[in-house]
Structure formats: structure tokens, C-alpha cells
Amino acid sequence: SQQGEEDPQALSIQEGENATMNCSYKTSINNLQWYRQNSGRGLVHLILIRSNEREKHSGRLRVTLDTSKKSSSLLITASRAADTASYFCALEGKSSGDKLTFGTGTRLAVRP
């Protein structure tokens, strides 16, 4: 299956703490993307990392990619209550054109 598997399924932390989510996959990829989904809303793109990149930063977000282990992680530093959402990794496979296959998601709750 091309689907990414995310870990943990759910995460609850205190405001100010860091949150780390992991995504593992089985196929070869062109890129891996992370999206956020607030309750009742559509997905919002956060960050894209290409297969030849190892790390990217965007504000409080840090994404790493290890293609040898077929895994990626999303780190949110200094979390805020507004970061409460579901986070999904999405894979663009080498043989899938620009179709994305979404992971199962991590539900993050940040307690004030």
C-alpha cells in the first residue's frame, strides 16, 4: 500500500511543549507533504519536502525525511492551543503522477 502510516494516532500535550508526529511509508516518492485539518474544515498545506531533501523548516514547523528508512517526522515547537488539529502526511509516489496518498492522521490536542 502507498498509504502513509502515522504514529501516534493521537497526542495530547501542554501548551508550550513540542509535538512530534511520524509518518512511515513503503513506496518510492517524489515528495512528501504535511497537511493540517481543523475540525469541520478542509485540509491546509503546511510543508512539502522533496525526496532529495533531508530537512525543512517553516516557522515553528520542522520536517525531516529519511528515504532510506522511508519515514518522515513533523515537529511543532512551542505548541499553542490553536495547533489543536489533525495532521496528515501525504505521499506523491514516483509512479503516481501528482496524485497524493494520505496517511491515517495524528490527532493533536494542545491543552491551554
Added chain:
Amino acid sequence: DARVTQTPRHKVTEMGQEVTMRCQPILGHNTVFWYRQTMMQGLELLAYFRNRAPLDDSGMPKDRFSAEMPDATLATLKIQPSEPRDSAVYFCASGLVQLPQHFGDGTRLSIL
């Protein structure tokens, strides 16, 4: 801020009725995706179009679902006849090749 617009936001109807969901992609985007999200299956790609031409609809039950792009500003997803198992949130997303996708806020469909 450009957005993908989906209508209706909510739809409740009885089994056997025809359901039509509409999507206005972001102006200038040439790729449109239809997804379905359920608790059990997560986010599944149903179909996608590039420059209004269908590229892949392998994720869609062909006997009851149909997707079209009558023009560059409108994509439609129809279910006829609808069944209770079609109850889900249906998302439209638009984008450009190899760039992140922009999602609408979805149509929450309930088939009684």
C-alpha cells in the same frame, strides 16, 4: 485570499435520491481532485482532472458516481442513486502540477 468553494456544505437526503456536489476551483489552477473522507477509510481519492480532462477515476464506484468539469470554473460530483454507505465528507481540491493542493471545506453528506 483565493479559496476553493464547495456547495452545499451539508446535504441530508434519502436513499435512492440523486446528489450533486459542486466545486469552484481557484482561478488559474489546472488540476482538480475529488476526495472522500470517512472515519473508517480516511481520505480517499475518487477522481482527478487536469485542464478539465479526467485523468483518473479509478477510486470511484463507476455504477453510481460520475465526475465532470463542464468548464474551468466548475467541477461536479454526482451520485445516483445514493446509498447510506455514501455518507461521508466529500472534498474538492485544486492545484498546479507538483505543487501543494488547496482544499475546500467539504460537503458533509448524510444518506438516510
